[in-house]
Amino acid sequence: MSLRFHWMMPKGGEVSMKTAPETSRVATTQAMSPAALPDMEGWTRFARCAEEAGIESVLLSFSRYEPDTIFVACAVGQVTTKLKFIVAYRLGLMQPATFVQQINTLSGVINGRVSLNIVAGSSALEQRGYGDFLDHDERYARAEEFLSVCHSFWANNGDVSFSGKYCRIDKGKIFTPFLAPDRTAPEIYVSGHSEQAQHLALTQASCYLRLIDTPEKLRPVVRHFRDNGVDVCLRLCVICRPTMEEALAAAQALLPPEEIEKQERRILSSSDSQTLKDALSAADNVGWMNRNLYAGLVPHYGSSAITLVGTPADLAEAFMEYKEIGVSQFIIAGWPKLDEMMIFGREVLPLVREAENRHR
Amino acid sequence: MSLKFHWMLPKGGEVALDGRQTARDAARYRIESMNSASPAVRPDLTGWTQFARHAEAAGIDSVLISFSRYEPDPFVVACALGQAVDKLKFIIAYRSGLMQPTTFVQQMNTVSALVQGRVSFNIVAGSSSEEQRGYGDYLSHDERYARAEEFLAVCNAFWRADGDVNFEGRYYRIEQAKIATPFVAADRTRPEIYVSGHSEQSEQLALAQGSCWLRAAESPEKLQPIVERTRARGLAVCLRCCVLCRPTREEAIKAAESLLPEDAHESTTQMKDDSQMYREGGALKSDQYWPKSWLWTGLVPHYGPVWTTMIGTPQELAAAFLEYERIGVTEFILSGWPELDTVDLFGREIAPLIKPQKGTKGTKN
Numbered sequence: 001m002s003l004r005f006h007w008m009m010p011k012g013g014e015v016s017m018k019t020a021p022e023t024s025r026v027a028t029t030q031a032m033s034p035a036a037l038p039d040m041e042g043w044t045r046f047a048r049c050a051e052e053a054g055i056e057s058v059l060l061s062f063s064r065y066e067p068d069t070i071f072v073a074c075a076v077g078q079v080t081t082k083l084k085f086i087v088a089y090r091l092g093l094m095q096p097a098t099f100v101q102q103i104n105t106l107s108g109v110i111n112g113r114v115s116l117n118i119v120a121g122s123s124a125l126e127q128r129g130y131g132d133f134l135d136h137d138e139r140y141a142r143a144e145e146f147l148s149v150c151h152s153f154w155a156n157n158g159d160v161s162f163s164g165k166y167c168r169i170d171k172g173k174i175f176t177p178f179l180a181p182d183r184t185a186p187e188i189y190v191s192g193h194s195e196q197a198q199h200l201a202l203t204q205a206s207c208y209l210r211l212i213d214t215p216e217k218l219r220p221v222v223r224h225f226r227d228n229g230v231d232v233c234l235r236l237c238v239i240c241r242p243t244m245e246e247a248l249a250a251a252q253a254l255l256p257p258e259e260i261e262k263q264e265r266r267i268l269s270s271s272d273s274q275t276l277k278d279a280l281s282a283a284d285n286v287g288w289m290n291r292n293l294y295a296g297l298v299p300h301y302g303s304s305a306i307t308l309v310g311t312p313a314d315l316a317e318a319f320m321e322y323k324e325i326g327v328s329q330f331i332i333a334g335w336p337k338l339d340e341m342m343i344f345g346r347e348v349l350p351l352v353r354e355a356e357n358r359h360r
Numbered sequence: 361m362s363l364k365f366h367w368m369l370p371k372g373g374e375v376a377l378d379g380r381q382t383a384r385d386a387a388r389y390r391i392e393s394m395n396s397a398s399p400a401v402r403p404d405l406t407g408w409t410q411f412a413r414h415a416e417a418a419g420i421d422s423v424l425i426s427f428s429r430y431e432p433d434p435f436v437v438a439c440a441l442g443q444a445v446d447k448l449k450f451i452i453a454y455r456s457g458l459m460q461p462t463t464f465v466q467q468m469n470t471v472s473a474l475v476q477g478r479v480s481f482n483i484v485a486g487s488s489s490e491e492q493r494g495y496g497d498y499l500s501h502d503e504r505y506a507r508a509e510e511f512l513a514v515c516n517a518f519w520r521a522d523g524d525v526n527f528e529g530r531y532y533r534i535e536q537a538k539i540a541t542p543f544v545a546a547d548r549t550r551p552e553i554y555v556s557g558h559s560e561q562s563e564q565l566a567l568a569q570g571s572c573w574l575r576a577a578e579s580p581e582k583l584q585p586i587v588e589r590t591r592a593r594g595l596a597v598c599l600r601c602c603v604l605c606r607p608t609r610e611e612a613i614k615a616a617e618s619l620l621p622e623d624a625h626e627s628t629t630q631m632k633d634d635s636q637m638y639r640e641g642g643a644l645k646s647d648q649y650w651p652k653s654w655l656w657t658g659l660v661p662h663y664g665p666v667w668t669t670m671i672g673t674p675q676e677l678a679a680a681f682l683e684y685e686r687i688g689v690t691e692f693i694l695s696g697w698p699e700l701d702t703v704d705l706f707g708r709e710i711a712p713l714i715k716p717q718k719g720t721k722g723t724k725n
Binding site: 033035036037038040064065066067068070071072074075077078079092093094095096097098101102104105106108109110125128129130131132133159160167168169170171172173174175176177179 | 396398401402403405429430431432433435436437439440443444457458459460461462463466467469470471473474490493494495496497498524525532533534535536537538539540541542544
C-alpha cells in the first residue's frame with residue numbers, strides 16, 4: 001500500500017492571508033475573524049491545488065468558531081471531482097440516526113468522497129455551549145455507543161434498535177444508504193491520546209489519528225493498532241526548503257510576538273484533552289524531538305504544530321521511516337498551507353513514491 | 361403579484377421520468393417512495409437541478425425540501441442544490457429532537473452563507489411517534505411541541521446575536537454558547553420560520569416563535585377567521601396544497617379521479633399516528649370531498665391533508681388564489697403530478713392571470 005497523504009483545509013479567509021501569525025488559532029477564534037465565514041473562493045482554489053499536488057483528502061476541523069464541516073464538504077465537493085473530505089465532527093451534538101442520515105446524504109452528493117474524524121470533544125466549556133454536560137471519560141463512553149449505532153445503520157441489515165446508557169433507539173431506519181464506488185460505510189478516524197481515545201479507535205474506527213512523535217516512541221503503539229487491524233495516521237506540519245539552513249530560518253521566522261504565545265498557552269493548559277497536554281509538554285521539554293522533528297512551534301501555533309523540518313530528501317526519508325514502523329497515512333499542514341502543500345506535491349511526494357517503488 | 365409561491369421539491373428520481381409519466385404514474389411514484397428499494401432514497405442532483413431551473417423560470421420563490429427517514433437529509437440537499445442555482449430559495453423541513461439547537465443554528469448559518477441566504481425552515485414537531493423513536497426521541501405529541509418551543513427560543517437567542525447564549529429549560533440546557541458563523545443573507549439576520557400543523561399547540565408555537573403558520577388548504581370560508589386572528593398577531597399564513605390544472609374542468613376532474621387508488625382502503629397515513637392534521641384528514645366523509653367547486657379532498661383520507669387539491673382551468677385556479685389572497689393568505693407551497701410539468705404549467709398559464717384585485721390592500725410581510 002502506498003502512503004496516503006491528506007492536508008488540513010485552511011480556515012475561511014486563510015488562503016489569501018500573508019503571514020503565519022495571522023493564521024494562528026488565536027487570531028481565528030476572535031470575534032469578527034474571517035474564519036467564521038465560509039470561503040468558497042479560497043477553498044475552491046486550495047482544493048484544486050490539492051488535487052493537483054496528489055493530496056487524497058482535506059481534513060475539515062470542527063469548532064464553534066467555524067462553519068459546519070458537513071456543509072463545507074458538501075459545497076466544496078460540488079466544485080471538485082477527486083479530492084475527498086475528512087469531516088471532523090463532535091459527538092453530543094446530534095442523534096446518531098440524524099448523523100447517519102446527513103453523512104449518507106453527503107456521500108450521495110459528492111460521490112462517496114467523505115470520511116469522518118470523530119472527536120469526543122476536546123473542551124468541556126465548548127461542549128456545554130452545545131448542551132453537552134458529560135465529562136471527558138463519559139464523552140468517550142458515549143462515543144462508543146454512538147459509533148456502534150452508526151455502524152448498525154451502515155451494516156444495513158434491518159431496523160436498528162439500541163438501548164445503552166447514552167443512546168436509545170427503537171426500530172430506527174434510514175433509507176438513504178452510504179453511497180460510494182467502493183464502500184458501504186465511511187472510513188472513521190478517531191483521534192486523541194488518552195487511553196479512552198485509543199480504546200475507542202480500536203473498537204470502532206478504521207484509523208487511529210494522533211500527533212506525530214519520533215518513530216522510536218511510536219513503534220509499539222503503531223504495532224498494537226496494526227495488529228488489531230486499525231490503521232495509524234499522523235498529524236504533523238512540514239517546513240520543506242532546498243537546504244536545512246533555509247528550512248531552519250523559515251521555522252525561526254514563524255516565532256510570533258509574545259502576546260499570541262501567552263494566549264495559545266492559556267488555551268492549551270485550560271483544556272481537558274490529553275492530546276493538548278502532551279503537545280504542550282513536548283514543547284516545554286524538548287524543542288527538537290530528533291534531527292528533523294521540531295516541537296518549538298507548539299506554544300505559538302497549537303498542539304498540531306509539531307513539525308518535520310528539512311530538505312525534500314530529509315522529509316521523504318522521514319516519511320519512509322514512519323512507513324517502516326507501520327504508519328500508513330498523514331494529515332499535514334504548513335505555513336502557509338497552500339504554499340507548503342505545493343512544495344510537498346512537487347518536491348517531496350515524488351521522492352516518497354520513488355522510494356516506495358524501490359522497496360516494493 | 362404580492363402572493364409568494366413555493367413548490368415541493370420532487371422526490372429523487374422523479375424528474376428523470378418526466379415526459380413518460382401520467383399524473384397517476386407520478387402519484388404512484390410518490391406513494392411508493394416510502395420503500396427502501398425506491399430511487400427516491402438517493403439524492404438526485406441532476407433531476408433536482410433541472411427542476412430548480414424550471415421553478416426559477418416559473419417565478420417560484422422557494423422549494424420545500426421535506427424531511428423523513430425515507431429521504432435524503434434536506435439540509436445537505438439544499439446546500440448541494442444551492443451551488444447549482446442562484447435565485448431559488450430553500451425551505452428546509454426539520455424536526456426537533458434530532459439535534460441540539462446550537463448544532464442546528466451552526467448548520468443553518470453555515471448553509472445560509474453557502475447559498476447566499478436563500479434558506480428558511482419549516483419546523484415539524486414530529487408527526488409520527490414511531491418514526492421519532494427511530495431517531496431516539498421518545499416524547500409524546502404535546503411534549504414535542506413544548507420542546508419545539510424551547511428549541512426555537514434557543515435558536516432565536518443565537519440569531520439575536522447579542523452575546524453568549526444561556527438557556528435552562530425543561531428539555532434544553534445550554535451554557536455560555538457561541539456560534540461564530542452568523543446567519544448570512546442580504547436582507548435578514550435570521551431565517552424565516554414556518555411552523556406547520558393544525559393543532560392548538562402548533563398555532564401557539566407559530567405565534568410564539570415562528571414567522572409563518574403553514575397549514576393544509578381548506579375552503580376560504582373556513583380559513584377566514586383563522587387567518588384573521590393569525591394575521592392580527594403579526595404572523596403570515598402559508599397554505600400547502602396540490603394543483604391539477606387542465607384546459608377544461610371536465611378534463612381536470614377526470615385526471616383527479618385517475619389518482620384515486622384501486623384499493624379503496626389504501627392509506628399511507630397510519631404512521632402519522634399522533635398528528636392532529638392527519639387525524640382531521642382521516643375523518644373526512646365523502647360528502648365533504650368538494651368544499652369548493654375548485655377544492656377537492658378526495659385523496660386526503662388515503663395520503664393525508666397535503667394531498668388537498670385545487671382543481672380547474674387556469675382561470676378558475678387563478679381566481680381561487682385571489683380568493684385566498686382576499687382573506688389574507690400570502691404564501692402557498694404547491695405540488696402537482698408530475699411536479700415538473702405542473703410547475704411549467706403554473707408559470708406559463710396560471711401565474712400570469714394572478715393579478716392583485718382592485719380595492720384589496722397589498723399584503724405586508
